[in-house]
Amino acid sequence: MKLLVLLFALIACGEPRERGGVVLWHAYNGLERTALEETAARWNAEHPETPLTLIAVPYDSFADKLTSAVPHGNGPDLFIFNEDRIGSWAESGIIEPIEFWVDDALADRFTDQATRALAYRGSLWGLPVAVKSLVLYVRTDLVKQPPRTTNELLALAPAMKKRNGYALAYVNGNLYFHAPWLHGFGGSVMDDTGRLSISTAQAADAMAFARKLVADGVAPSEPESPMVATLFNEGKAATVISGPWFVTDIAKNTPWQVVTLPIVSETGKPAAPFLGVESILMSSQAHDKTAAFAVMSALTNDAAAITRAKVARQVVANPAAYADAAVARDPALHVFLAQLEQTVPTPKVPAMRTVWTPYENALGEVLAGRSTPSAALEKVVDEVKKFNK
Amino acid sequence: MIDLGRQMRDFVVVAILAILIATCAFVVVRNTELTSHQIALADRAIDTIHDSRAPSAHAVVVGPATASRKHPFLRKRQVFDRGIWRPLTDKQLYDMATRYERQGEIAELTADGRGLVVRCIDQPGLPSSRSCTSIAIAITEPAKPAPYPFLVLIGVLGLGAAIAAAGALIGRAGRAGMFAAIAVLAVPTMLWHAWIAASAILLLGGAVALAQRVALTDRIAAALVKNRTALSFLAPAAIAMFVLVATPFFIGIVLGFYDHHAGRWSFVGLSNFTEILSGSGRALDDPLNFWFILGVTVLWTIANVALHVTIGVSLALALSRKWIFGRGIFRMLFILPWAIPNYITALMWKGMFDEQYGAMNLMLHKAGFSGASWFHHWATSFGANVATNTWLGFPFMMVVALGALETIPKELYEAADVDGASAWQRFRHITLPHLRPALGPAVALGSIWTFNMFNVIYLVSAGKPNNSTNILVTDAYRWAFERNESYGMAAAYGTIIFLILLLWTVFGTRIVRSKEDA
Numbered sequence: 001m002k003l004l005v006l007l008f009a010l011i012a013c014g015e016p017r018e019r020g021g022v023v024l025w026h027a028y029n030g031l032e033r034t035a036l037e038e039t040a041a042r043w044n045a046e047h048p049e050t051p052l053t054l055i056a057v058p059y060d061s062f063a064d065k066l067t068s069a070v071p072h073g074n075g076p077d078l079f080i081f082n083e084d085r086i087g088s089w090a091e092s093g094i095i096e097p098i099e100f101w102v103d104d105a106l107a108d109r110f111t112d113q114a115t116r117a118l119a120y121r122g123s124l125w126g127l128p129v130a131v132k133s134l135v136l137y138v139r140t141d142l143v144k145q146p147p148r149t150t151n152e153l154l155a156l157a158p159a160m161k162k163r164n165g166y167a168l169a170y171v172n173g174n175l176y177f178h179a180p181w182l183h184g185f186g187g188s189v190m191d192d193t194g195r196l197s198i199s200t201a202q203a204a205d206a207m208a209f210a211r212k213l214v215a216d217g218v219a220p221s222e223p224e225s226p227m228v229a230t231l232f233n234e235g236k237a238a239t240v241i242s243g244p245w246f247v248t249d250i251a252k253n254t255p256w257q258v259v260t261l262p263i264v265s266e267t268g269k270p271a272a273p274f275l276g277v278e279s280i281l282m283s284s285q286a287h288d289k290t291a292a293f294a295v296m297s298a299l300t301n302d303a304a305a306i307t308r309a310k311v312a313r314q315v316v317a318n319p320a321a322y323a324d325a326a327v328a329r330d331p332a333l334h335v336f337l338a339q340l341e342q343t344v345p346t347p348k349v350p351a352m353r354t355v356w357t358p359y360e361n362a363l364g365e366v367l368a369g370r371s372t373p374s375a376a377l378e379k380v381v382d383e384v385k386k387f388n389k
Numbered sequence: 390m391i392d393l394g395r396q397m398r399d400f401v402v403v404a405i406l407a408i409l410i411a412t413c414a415f416v417v418v419r420n421t422e423l424t425s426h427q428i429a430l431a432d433r434a435i436d437t438i439h440d441s442r443a444p445s446a447h448a449v450v451v452g453p454a455t456a457s458r459k460h461p462f463l464r465k466r467q468v469f470d471r472g473i474w475r476p477l478t479d480k481q482l483y484d485m486a487t488r489y490e491r492q493g494e495i496a497e498l499t500a501d502g503r504g505l506v507v508r509c510i511d512q513p514g515l516p517s518s519r520s521c522t523s524i525a526i527a528i529t530e531p532a533k534p535a536p537y538p539f540l541v542l543i544g545v546l547g548l549g550a551a552i553a554a555a556g557a558l559i560g561r562a563g564r565a566g567m568f569a570a571i572a573v574l575a576v577p578t579m580l581w582h583a584w585i586a587a588s589a590i591l592l593l594g595g596a597v598a599l600a601q602r603v604a605l606t607d608r609i610a611a612a613l614v615k616n617r618t619a620l621s622f623l624a625p626a627a628i629a630m631f632v633l634v635a636t637p638f639f640i641g642i643v644l645g646f647y648d649h650h651a652g653r654w655s656f657v658g659l660s661n662f663t664e665i666l667s668g669s670g671r672a673l674d675d676p677l678n679f680w681f682i683l684g685v686t687v688l689w690t691i692a693n694v695a696l697h698v699t700i701g702v703s704l705a706l707a708l709s710r711k712w713i714f715g716r717g718i719f720r721m722l723f724i725l726p727w728a729i730p731n732y733i734t735a736l737m738w739k740g741m742f743d744e745q746y747g748a749m750n751l752m753l754h755k756a757g758f759s760g761a762s763w764f765h766h767w768a769t770s771f772g773a774n775v776a777t778n779t780w781l782g783f784p785f786m787m788v789v790a791l792g793a794l795e796t797i798p799k800e801l802y803e804a805a806d807v808d809g810a811s812a813w814q815r816f817r818h819i820t821l822p823h824l825r826p827a828l829g830p831a832v833a834l835g836s837i838w839t840f841n842m843f844n845v846i847y848l849v850s851a852g853k854p855n856n857s858t859n860i861l862v863t864d865a866y867r868w869a870f871e872r873n874e875s876y877g878m879a880a881a882y883g884t885i886i887f888l889i890l891l892l893w894t895v896f897g898t899r900i901v902r903s904k905e906d907a
Contacts, residue, residue, distance in 0.1 A: 088651065088652075088873075097484060099462060100483045102463055107457075107460045107463055108459075112460075122464065123462060123464075124463065289480070353871070353873060354872050354873050361853075361855045368854070370765070383677070386669065387872040
């Protein structure tokens with residue numbers, strides 16, 4: 001009986017919420033966490049009246065924890081997450097629109113691409129912390145001159161074939177990694193209102209190009225990320241399309257550099273990856289929203305951005321940060337910033353989340369030569385429409 | 390004749406149930422009344438907004454948003470205040486105007502009990518146009534909901550108790566008294582026009598009067614008193630089962646009748662089920678058709694269980710031979726696949742089936758064959774899944790068979806030897822019949838596990854190629870997490886899977902048992 005009473009007492013208490021402070025959830029670890037903690041410490045030193053508490057939540061369960069906690073008035077005041085969920089979280093009332101507090105001067109802190117990626121249905125939903133996009137990793141011992149066009153990339157193939165390797169390795173069965181070709185050929189997935197533009201001649205051209213890379217032995221067929229890293233480290237892939245996280249996968253003695261993605265020779269357009277923006281978002285149930293916004297603003301100002309770029313080598317969205325001497329010395333950061341100019345925001349309409357898997361299937365069918373691009377794309381449209389009735 | 394003590398005991402139990410029903414009804418009625426009252430107030434505030442004689446403190450007019458030229462998503466609004474437009478400084482009003490532009494008119498009760506109405510209004514002097522130029526927002530003061538009617542309920546309870554007692558004392562009117570007493574409890578719900586609750590309470594009264602007639606209440610009370618020790622031991626487990634198993638199960642079944650979209654649930658009746666069972670208009674060979682997936686699932690279960698039993702029993706027979714050197718070590722080695730967490734095994738096998746660097750293709754190359762693109766064809770992809778799950782599943786059957794083999798009396802084999810039975814005859818007529826009682830439940834259990842073996846399918850083939858190797862559980866998962874959070878569809882899938890497995894355990898095990906008897 002005592003046990004039962006204790007149990008009920010525990011349930012009744014739940015999580016006691018401390019008043020007057022701001023709680024922020026993040027999924028960072030390692031250097032990124034250190035950098036964030038440094039900027040948070042600065043806020044706490046200057047604003048003892050609104051203490052900021054950082055809580056690290058594992059990335060895998062982050063979104064689920066949020067969507068179940070916030071509607072019941074629990075959860076954090078602020079959190080850091082990718083922008084791709086903004087659409088569905090805005091529709092279901094999980095996050096708070098913040099444009100009311102933002103003026104032109106504040107928005108000018110960030111590059112346009114980053115803030116535009118955080119806007120949805122006429123409102124702004126977050127302030128950018130870091131941007132992520134794909135770039136081209138090049139092995140400098142195998143490639144004299146980094147390829148500037150896809151034709152130059154293809155020209156690397158014969159030499160690599162002799163080494164029993166590939167000119168390019170990337171996770172070609174995944175829409176995220178296929179997107180540079182899709183946009184480079186002039187294709188797209190959907191517009192901001194969710195109108196589909198999946199099945200177009202341009203998208204079919206891009207798929208045919210991806211198939212050609214595999215059929216001609218320029219790129220391996222449907223490798224997964226660990227395989228891509230192995231190929232690059234073993235010198236069996238001259239170039240790799242991947243994001244900032246790939247740096248940690250490169251073996252110690254591998255000579256490498258990053259460059260922006262090549263221009264698609266067929267169209268003359270640059271290959272444009274999807275833009276990922278990590279941003280601070282506000283819970284619609286935040287206690288003191290004005291104070292929470294002040295924290296958001298402080299954690300994304302230029303000084304905080306410089307700290308994150310220096311400590312964690314994060315690709316920050318504040319152009320002013322790149323004027324800092326220590327940040328300016330990091331050549332990779334500049335390449336990521338340059339690539340940022342040639343990115344396409346990931347559609348934030350909730351329907352986008354139903355596109356990935358059917359598109360992956362279509363890529364699989366086309367890369368294996370079992371389906372024509374146009375037929376495979378028609379099927380994607382069919383699937384996506386069925387899931388979004 | 391019903392004595393007073395028993396009558397009061399029955400009345401107290403039923404009255405508690407009746408009060409619970411009445412309380413639910415009261416909360417519903419109170420909330421609807423409060424909502425309509427508060428919304429009407431807010432509505433009236435908007436109607437009188439231009440009436441200078443009755444200026445309303447609660448309603449304001451907000452203008453359309455003007456976007457910043459540099460950043461189109463930065464928009465400002467103005468509020469019409471005492472005859473002039475001035476910048477809007479209240480974020481709540483700003484957000485409500487934005488919400489109106491997105492989803493149209495709003496009329497609702499806020500969480501803190503305020504009535505909220507947002508709708509378009511024509512500004513005097515401005516021509517009314519199709520798009521709304523001015524948005525009227527009215528928020529009332531928060532109102533406290535009506536207090537819980539303790540006095541009414543206590544009064545009704547007292548009256549009911551008196552009637553019940555009177556019924557018992559008068560003698561033959563005991564049951565009628567009980568019904569009348571409960572009926573009195575239904576009076577408040579009738580006054581609130583909560584007809585469902587009222588009829589539920591009346592039915593309850595009728596039921597308990599009937600139960601008294603056949604002395605059911607007495608028997609239940611007697612049984613409870615008699616078994617109180619046993620029941621108190623059962624209670625903790627029963628409570629835990631109710632909270633952890635029965636409740637989620639019940640919620641899961643109910644969710645199957647709802648549709649989830651953008652955080653909102655709406656009741657859709659059986660449409661999730663009809664959509665699934667009709668194959669949602671897809672051809673039968675479409676890998677997303679329910680019947681296709683069910684076919685794959687059944688094939689998957691049969692292939693796996695057959696392999697598990699064959700390999701498990703063969704190994705058990707081999708390892709039961711006393712003369713095999715190092716039997717203990719082999720037994721341990723063969724159980725290892727079972728001891729390793731199955732998702733780790735699944736990931737290892739997925740790596741082995743890699744087209745370029747997987748162990749399978751490397752071995753094929755060494756042997757002079759060309760490697761296969763395992764996940765590009767249905768048969769090889771399905772085969773890779775089956776191989777992985779066979780590796781995971783045979784140790785269980787082996788352990789069960791080994792245990793059963795130990796229990797077979799040696800005398801039977803000796804007698805068979807004397808009769809000159811062949812090795813096959815000994816297996817067929819002695820070993821197999823003795824294995825059956827142990828293997829029957831193991832097969833039933835193994836088939837249920839395999840039917841729902843999410844990890845292997847999701848991690849090894851991931852449905853490749855083109856979703857065609859998905860089984861029902863992995864498709865249910867995709868409905869919940871990859872197809873616009875269609876939790877309703879996923880729950881309906883769960884219910885269907887449950888029904889299939891229920892049918893299988895009820896009828897399938899009966900088939901096994903009838904074979905045993907034969």
